[in-house]
Amino acid sequence: QLVSRVKQSGFNLTPKKVFDAPVLSQLAAVLAQLQQLHAVQPTEQAFPLLPIQHHFLNQQHGNINHWNQHISVALKQPMEPAVLSAALSQLVHHHGALRLRFSQDPQGQWQQVYQKLGAETLLWQSQAADDTAYQALTLELQQSLDITHGRLLGAALVSMADGSQRLLMCIHHLAIDGVSWRILIDDLWRLYQQGIAGQAPQLAPTPVSYADASQQFSTWWLQHQIDQNFWQQQGQPQPLDPAFYRDRETLKVTLSAAQTQQLLRDTVPALSVEVDALLLCCLQQSVAPKQNLAVYLESHGRDEQVFYGLDLSRTLGWMTSLFPVTLAAESNPQTQLQQTQSLLQQAKLYSGLDYGGSQFRASAASAAMASVTFNYLGQYHDSDFSHWCEPIAGEGFDQADSNTMLTPLVVNAEVSSGQLQLHWEYASSHFSAEQVTAIAKRYITQLERWNGQTSRAHGQADKRVLQPLNDAVATRTPVFCIHPVTGRAQAYQALAQALGGKRQVIGLQSRSFIEAGWFDHSFDEMADCYLASIKQQQAKGPYTLVGWSLGGALCQELVARLEAVGDEVEFVALLDCYVPGFEVAEDQWQSSVAQDKLRQHLGILLPGTSEPQLNQCLSLLNQNPPAQWPEVFAQWLTELNLDPHTRASAQDIMLSWAVEQHYRQLCDGYQLPRTAVQYVSFWAGEPAGRAQAMQNKLSKINTLNLQLTIATDHLGIVRAPQVMSHLVSALS
Known part of the structure; x- marks a missing residue:
């Protein structure tokens, strides 16, 4: 989202650049060098398919034209049909993947090529008396696509009997994936707003076309040595009868909000694994606890190692990676979890695209290599488009009844509205409702069991709270700077710049800014987490701490804990430290x-x-x-x-x-701990009299070795030249 927003402002940025330039000034310099984006000219030649397209086109589907993705939304304000129709045409003209046409050569090999935008109307204007009529229209639109004639997108603006409007849009999966939808909907709304305002259509350039990405993948795959031994051990041919969408049934189960938050905040960090590793481990324990389980996994496929140097942030197209893994049966759950984590790390080294390149380029249909498909979609927050529409639940008819399911059991997991939701799709020809219900219940029980084994405990580290503000210095230990009441550590940037090359400065930021929905229960909980996180970075003393405002109080909490276990504290500086009783009304x-x-x-x-x-x-x-x-x-x-x-x-x-x-x-009722260390303290001289009163109270609790009052206010002390001079001298 950061990359997308920056591009909307006319600048170029990649996720890798964000991590390479964590300091704002460094990031600004990168933007200054990469301001110009140029739209790519689409090729007129046929270009290679990506692995996921090969896989799809080599399956024995009953209706290859009816395998789509769609959106169905209720509009919060009426849309002008003519303006919407023009916006759709401009959208298809801008994004070449929506103009692809597929054909087979004389040898039966599929190929794709861009075609020019035709005169065919993309938007249907329809009316529907009720939901039943609307569902019928949905099916009709879904069935209207044709990959050999290049009709990959269809849309309908539907007027309902109650006076409301609905927008329905379906796109063949060969041209779209989950990442692409965010780009597409944002662009459609932008074009529509420009049309309503009478402005010329203008979208951010798309510097890399789908064809460019395809060519890059082909080049990478030919040059890359894949780990054949690893992939030969993953998946196994399944002697199963095909499962058809006409037999598909669904079951949704939900983990409670409290259990979900515990899972994400406590259990996963405590186990030092990724969320999907734990979810997969529970799948194995629920579906086939005593047997190996072959599972298909998906990733978004836009791997920077594979597509190195290409900016795919505005590239539309189906780039998903599909690959199998074999989860080994293991009686010890802890051992199984660690094995699953290691397995995923190797399988996702290139997002599974190395497997795709070697397996999905076969011209003939290959046997299914897994019996279950699992896809963790991550945490989903409120839609960015809720200002103009709301999703409509219901059957979307994305696949023809005669098409085959990838596997007879498909599990899609996501965290939505603070709860882990699991959508179980199964073929009734292979599973009964009772069987799937039992599996789903076992799955929830497994998750709750893991939560119970790793219930919230003090001292649980979370590396994400550590925020390096300058480069590491190999010969010196870091300076840990604790966030103030705002929860952010960026205020220590001046100190980090002043100590550049002398000491690394690592800020500690609130978990509220790195994990959606997180709010600390107490200062005790915060201090325990921060200490454990610091010790992961620096296992032994002596430790150096700096705290501004509330960060000063948290420094004293950390000192009390370090002293309790006999660790050495070398230096602690308090900058206008928070003292209970001196809150600003x-x-x-x-x-x-x-x-x-x-x-x-x-x-x-x-x-x-x-x-x-x-x-x-x-x-x-x-x-x-x-x-x-x-x-x-x-x-x-x-x-x-x-x-x-x-x-x-x-x-x-x-x-x-x-x-x-x-x-x-x-802070209400909070009391500072007593410690043995002697503190260096700096106090804001504005407003007059406040600094002396705070010093007097704090000195009755802990020893202040040095006390300096600076002619500045509370906000200015963290970057005051006199304070910086003292700290640089002491810490260098």
Whole structure:
């Protein structure tokens, strides 16, 4: 999403660049060098299929033209048919994958080529009396696609009897995947808005075409040495009768919100595995606990090692990678989990594309290599498009009844609305409803069992809270800087730059900004996690800590824990440290000043929002604790007509407010620990008198070896030149 937003602003960026340039100034320099994006000119020649396309076209499907993906949404505002039709045509013209035509050569080999946009109308204008009529129209549209004539997209604007409108759009899977849909819907809405405003259509350039990606894959695969021994051990031919979509049934089971959060926050980090490894382990234990289980896995396939140097962030097309793994039966669950984790690491080294290149290029149909398909889709948050539409549940008729399912059992897992949801699709010709229900129940039981074995415990490390702010210095231990009440560590950037080449500075940031829905229960919990995370980075003392504001109090919590186990603390600096009893009244949520400040922020970010709407927002926040603000605020935003980027920015602002006010609530009744170490302390001299009063109270609890009052305020002390000079001298 970061890459996409940057590109919408006219700059080029790749995920790798984000990780290579973690400091904002470095990232800005990269953007300055890569400002110009140029649209690629599509080739007029046939070009190779990607592995997933080969696999699909070599299956024995009853209706190869009817294997689609679709969206079906209720519109929150009416759409103009002529403008929408023009936007669809412009969309197809811009994204070449939507203009592909497929044919077979004299040897029966499939090939694809771009075709020019024809005069055929892409948009149907229809009416439907009820849901039954709408479903009939959906099936008709799905059946209208034809890959040999290049009709890969169809859309319908449907007027319902109640006066509402629905938009239906289906695209043949050969031209689309899950990643592509976000690009496509965002572009469609942009083109429609430009059309309504009478503006010329303009989209961000697409620097890499689907054909470019195909050619790059072919080059990579010919040059790459695959691990034949590894892949020969994965999967096994399945002596199964084909399963057809006409026999498909579905079952949905859900893990509770509390169990889901425990799974993601506690269990997975405690086990030091990826989420999909644990989910796969539970699948093995539920489906075939005493036998090896061959499973098909999917990945998005846009692997930077394979497509090195190509910017695929705006490339539409089916790039999914499909590959088998064999989960070995193992009586010890812990051993099985670690084996699964190791297996996935090797299988996903190139996102499974090395297997795809070697296996899916066979011209003849190959036997299925797995009996189950599993796909973990990750965490899904509120749609970026909810400002103009809402999804409609129901049968989409994406596949023809005569088409074959990849495997008789397919499991799709995702975290949506804070809950792990598992969608079990099965062929009734192979499984009974009772069998699948029993398997699904065993699966949930396995997850809950893992949660029970790794229930929340203090001292659980989370490496993600560690945020390096400059380069490591091999001969010196790091300086750990603890976040203030805002939860973010970027304020230590000035210190990191000043210590560049002398000491590495590692900020500790709140888990609330790295894991959706996370809010710490207490300062004790935070300190235990931070200490365990620091010890993963630096196993033994002496330790060096710096804390500004609330970070100063957390530093003292860390010192108390280090002293308790006999670890050496070399140096601790407190920058205008938080002292209980000296809270600034205007910063507390109960203050009208704080609420007016948020109102101003929202008014600037959401121009046109009425006073009653803002009042409603503040009323909702006042009725809920800060930990629930992001969810409450997201629901409030759905009532506004906002573009995706404005909506996302508003949610980011609200998360920051929620984290800060949550920490301020945790301060209620808090007492600092007593420690033996002597602290170096710097205090903001503004407002007058406050620094001396805070020093006096803190010195009654812990020893302040050096106390300096600086002519600045609380926000300025973390980058005040006098403070930087003292710290650089002490830490160098």
